[in-house]
Amino acid sequence: MSSKTLLYIGKRLILCMLTIWVVITVTFFVMHAVPGDPFTSEKALPEAAKARLEEKFGLDRPLHEQYLNYLKDVTTKFDFGPSLKKDGMMVQDIILNGLKTSAKLGVIAAAIAVVVGVVLGSVAALRRNKFIDRAIMVITTAFVSIPSFIMGTLLLYIFAVSFNLVPANGASAQGLILPVITLSLSPMAHITRLTRSSMLDVLGQDYIRTAKAKGVSGVKIIFGHALKNSLIPVITYLGPMLAYIVTGSLVIEQIFAVPGIGRSFVSSITNRDYTLIMGTTIVLATFIVVMNLIGDIMYKVVDPRINLE
Amino acid sequence: MKKNIFSMQLDVDSFLPATDKEKEYMVQMRPASTFFKDGVKRLLKNKVATVSFFIIVFIVLASIFLPMVWPYGYDQQLGNSLYGVDASFNNLAPFEYGETEQALRDEGEFVFPHLFGTDSHGRDYFIRIVYGTRISLIVGFFASIIVLAIGMLVGAVAGYCGGKVDLVIMRIVDIIYSLPDMLMVILLAAVMKQILGPIISGTILADLGSNMISLFIVFALLYWVSMSRLIRGQILSLREQEYVLSAQASGAKSTWIIRKHLIPNCISVIIISTALQIPSAIFTESYLSFLGLGVNAPMPSLGSLASDALNGISTYPHRLFIPALVISLIVLSLNLFGDGLRDAFDPKLNN
Numbered sequence: 001m002s003s004k005t006l007l008y009i010g011k012r013l014i015l016c017m018l019t020i021w022v023v024i025t026v027t028f029f030v031m032h033a034v035p036g037d038p039f040t041s042e043k044a045l046p047e048a049a050k051a052r053l054e055e056k057f058g059l060d061r062p063l064h065e066q067y068l069n070y071l072k073d074v075t076t077k078f079d080f081g082p083s084l085k086k087d088g089m090m091v092q093d094i095i096l097n098g099l100k101t102s103a104k105l106g107v108i109a110a111a112i113a114v115v116v117g118v119v120l121g122s123v124a125a126l127r128r129n130k131f132i133d134r135a136i137m138v139i140t141t142a143f144v145s146i147p148s149f150i151m152g153t154l155l156l157y158i159f160a161v162s163f164n165l166v167p168a169n170g171a172s173a174q175g176l177i178l179p180v181i182t183l184s185l186s187p188m189a190h191i192t193r194l195t196r197s198s199m200l201d202v203l204g205q206d207y208i209r210t211a212k213a214k215g216v217s218g219v220k221i222i223f224g225h226a227l228k229n230s231l232i233p234v235i236t237y238l239g240p241m242l243a244y245i246v247t248g249s250l251v252i253e254q255i256f257a258v259p260g261i262g263r264s265f266v267s268s269i270t271n272r273d274y275t276l277i278m279g280t281t282i283v284l285a286t287f288i289v290v291m292n293l294i295g296d297i298m299y300k301v302v303d304p305r306i307n308l309e
Numbered sequence: 310m311k312k313n314i315f316s317m318q319l320d321v322d323s324f325l326p327a328t329d330k331e332k333e334y335m336v337q338m339r340p341a342s343t344f345f346k347d348g349v350k351r352l353l354k355n356k357v358a359t360v361s362f363f364i365i366v367f368i369v370l371a372s373i374f375l376p377m378v379w380p381y382g383y384d385q386q387l388g389n390s391l392y393g394v395d396a397s398f399n400n401l402a403p404f405e406y407g408e409t410e411q412a413l414r415d416e417g418e419f420v421f422p423h424l425f426g427t428d429s430h431g432r433d434y435f436i437r438i439v440y441g442t443r444i445s446l447i448v449g450f451f452a453s454i455i456v457l458a459i460g461m462l463v464g465a466v467a468g469y470c471g472g473k474v475d476l477v478i479m480r481i482v483d484i485i486y487s488l489p490d491m492l493m494v495i496l497l498a499a500v501m502k503q504i505l506g507p508i509i510s511g512t513i514l515a516d517l518g519s520n521m522i523s524l525f526i527v528f529a530l531l532y533w534v535s536m537s538r539l540i541r542g543q544i545l546s547l548r549e550q551e552y553v554l555s556a557q558a559s560g561a562k563s564t565w566i567i568r569k570h571l572i573p574n575c576i577s578v579i580i581i582s583t584a585l586q587i588p589s590a591i592f593t594e595s596y597l598s599f600l601g602l603g604v605n606a607p608m609p610s611l612g613s614l615a616s617d618a619l620n621g622i623s624t625y626p627h628r629l630f631i632p633a634l635v636i637s638l639i640v641l642s643l644n645l646f647g648d649g650l651r652d653a654f655d656p657k658l659n660n
Contacts, residue, residue, distance in 0.1 A: 019487045027496060034503045145641035147592055149599050149612075150633040153619055161623045247491035251599055255619065266600060269499045281496050288489040 009297055016293045023285040024074060027278045028067055034274070080279035085271045091279035098261035099283075102253070105176060105260060106245045109183035113241065117188040118234065121195025122222065125230075128200065136192060143189035148248040152182040152255045169257045179256045183248050187241040191234055199230040232303050239295030243288045344573065351653035358649020361642035368639060372443040380421045381433035383440040384607040401427040403627065425631055429621070438631055441609040445591050445639065448521070448610070452528040452590035457583050459529060460536025467537065468544030479541070486534045494593060497527045498602040520605050524594060532586070539582055543575050577654040584650055588643040595636050611636045 054060045061069075073079040080091035124136040143151075155178050160168035167175045202208065203226055211221050246262075253262035261280060268276035342350075353359055381387065387407060401407065403426045410420045425434035467478040501523030547553065547570065556566050591611075597603045598612025611632045618628035 015483055015487065019484050022484055023488060023493075026493070030496060030500050034500055141645075142637075142641070145588075145644055146633075146637045147595060147640070149596065150615060150636060153615065153622065153629055154633060157622055157626055157629065161626075243489055243491075247489070250491075250495070251596065254600075265495075269495065270601065277496065277499070281492050285489045285492050288492070289487055292487060 005300060008300060012293055012296060016289055019289050020282075020286050023289075024071060024282055025067075027281050028070055031274045031278050032063060032066075074282065080282070081275045083273055083276050085268075085273040085276070091275050094264055094276060095261055095279055095283050098259065098264045101258060102249055102260035102262060105179055105183065105249060105253075105258065106242070108176075109180045109245055110187070110241065112180065112184040113187035113191055114234070114238075116184070117191025118195050118227075118231070120188075121192040122199055122227065122230075124192065124196040125199035125203065126222070133196075137196075140189035140192045143185045144193075146186075148182060148186055148244075149251040149255065151185055152179070152252050155182055156255060175256065176258065179249075179252045179258055182252050182256075183245055186248070187237075187244055190237060190241070194233045194237055195230060198233045199226060202226045202230045205229075232299070235295065235299050235302060237295075238298075239288075239292035242291040242295075246284050246288055348577070348654040352649055355649045355652060358646050358653070361646040361649065364638065364642040365646060368442060368635075368642075369446060372439055372446055375439045376436065376443070379433075379436050379439070381423075381436050383432065383436050383609060385432060387427060387431045387433065399427065399431045400429055400621075400625065401431075402625075407431070425627065426625075428617070428628065434628065434631075437609045437614060438611075438635060441611040441614050441632060442635055442639070444521075444604055444608060444610040445594055445612070445636070448524060448594040448604075449587040449591035449643075452525060452532070452594075453583050453586040455525060455529045456532045456536050456586055456590075457579065459533035461540055461579065462537075463533065464537035464540030465544060468541040468548075471545075475541070478537075482534045482538060485531065486538070488531070490531055491593075491596070493531055494527050494597065495600065495602065497530065498523050498597050501526060502602065520603055524597065524603070528590060528593075532590075536582060536586070539578060540575065543578055544571065547571050547574050581647060581651045581654060585644065585647040588640040588647070591636070591643070592640055611639075 051060070059066070070081070073081065078092055080095070083089045083091050083094060086094065120136055120140075124133040127133045156168060159165045159178060166177050168178075169175050208221060208225060211225050216224070249258075249260065250262035250265055252258070253260045254266050257263070261284070264276065265280040265284075267273075268280065352362075376383070401423055403424060404422050405426060406414060406420060406423070407427075414420050423433050423435065425438065428434050428437065463478060463482075467475045467482075498520070502519055505519040505523055550570075553566055553570055556570060561569075594603055594610060595612030595615070598610045599616040601613075601616065603613050604610045614632040615629055615636070618625065618632070622629055
């Protein structure tokens with residue numbers, strides 16, 4: 001790695017940390033700008049009890065002090081404070097609990113999207129303008145345009161309600177099949193299109209013609225020469241893909257009743273569980289920002305020709 | 310007369326009046342084509358984009374004019390009358406009628422059919438779909454305009470001023486750009502709803518609903534960054550182009566350069582990215598509505614209709630399919646049309 005690459009990585013790291021700090025700050029102050037305190041929605045509390053609650057959650061201290069404390073707890077101890085609505089539970093425990101299921105869902109969906117997308121994209125590129133290419137392109141265009149929550153509900157209706165092939169409830173292992181498929185379809189379509197266009201680009205290069213002229217077999221050209229280079233644009237998509245999967249899983253988990261982080265986030269919004277909203281936003285945002293950073297760095301490291309600006 | 314090739318002596322023949330035959334070369338066979346006409350021609354050749362365009366026009370016209378002629382209102386609970394609530398109007402299947410309507414029909418009178426049936430409150434579902442489409446289109450359109458205005462202003466300032474101003478603006482843009490937009494949108498929409506509600510109650514804005522306004526604010530806060538990046542980049546690169554240099558060298562004033570070179574070269578990129586912004590705004594709106602953060606009830610939007618239908622999915626699947634189909638159709642045709650626009654008006658980008 002040249003010093004230029006290191007400088008770039010350093011710059012990106014600083015920007016990344018700044019972004020995370022902005023996320024924490026914005027989330028904190030936005031949440032505290034909400035009129036009334038978190039307990040107003042419940043039946044009227046006696047003054048003493050209210051004061052007691054505020055003291056317990058540290059809401060009686062001045063705002064800047066609360067902010068600094070929160071910042072310190074989050075960054076040093078991974079402590080997001082107690083949940084306001086789920087009695088006796090810490091926000092980080094709720095998040096970590098949900099993360100187990102959500103991570104399984106997201107990782108499988110991402111893996112399926114990449115593998116199937118690359119294969120379909122390569123097939124489409126190799127059979128350019130043939131029927132199979134056209135078919136793949138039409139289907140992927142449709143998948144890109146259909147919002148994930150609609151895809152999810154349609155799949156739910158077809159496979160779980162009408163044909164009863166899989167359980168509609170995502171709590172069991174079998175129940176995860178549909179949410180995984182739903183989540184992977186749109187990124188898969190994106191990757192297919194990316195792979196196809198970059199594969200076509202690579203197949204027109206001189207070194208492929210040289211390999212062909214030397215009599216290298218078609219399969220070897222694809223796997224030995226073309227595929228590696230045509231995957232570079234796919235790497236740039238990995239960051240946005242994970243962001244898509246994270247935000248997509250918020251509604252998908254809601255639709256299929258998967259007990260993950262997304263569902264607790266959505267229910268925390270409706271319950272006005274402010275500490276949980278803050279915690280989940282910060283954790284998910286940090287994850288997305290870090291994944292984008294890794295994707296960008298990988299992109300620059302993999303292809304040294306790319307201008308580091 | 311043989312002439313030395315270095316001779317400066319003028320050739321008298323070159324100054325003779327042109328013959329009629331020579332003049333013919335100067336006659337325009339057909340009127341000159343403008344950039345816009347060329348683009349439209351290229352666009353019309355693209356069948357997919359043309360079909361998408363007509364689908365969009367059809368949907369827009371339908372969402373504007375159908376509510377004027379439709380006999381039912383979007384929030385009109387058909388079963389409710391002076392005599393109480395008639396439950397036979399609730400949850401009708403397509404082309405079914407409520408009891409009183411059926412009685413009228415038996416007498417031979419014409420009753421306007423409920424094309425898509427009614428919902429659980431006895432409201433005509435077709436008109437709710439039309440209104441939902443209208444809301445989604447309005448949100449998409451105005452959000453794009455807001456994004457365009459802010460992005461253009463900031464991008465142009467950064468591009469023109471350069472130096473420190475540019476540096477500061479672009480760092481801010483970098484940070485907002487790397488924020489996970491959907492999460493921030495959800496967070497802001499959830500909070501704005503609480504903050505705006507009491508502020509706007511009693512004003513004209515209350516008719517719009519706090520959710521809709523918070524949606525616009527969210528768009529204004531977050532989505533301008535990519536537009537401003539794009540415009541700044543355009544202006545920076547256009548200023549350095551050779552034809553601008555050549556225009557400057559031949560003495561063109563800067564107003565001429567801006568009018569004749571910078572704006573025409575920028576405008577196609579701006580229009581295209583605005584066109585592609587609309588489906589993404591519609592998408593975001595339906596996503597938020599689906600989470601219950603979209604427009605206020607009883608106002609329908611395609612996302613909230615789909616979300617409401619989820620509860621009765623096994624009994625009334627058509628209530629989910631129709632809004633789902635309409636959203637997909639709108640987003641798909643706007644995307645395809647935007648792509649067609651890009652290919653037609655920005656051939657340089659074509660790859």
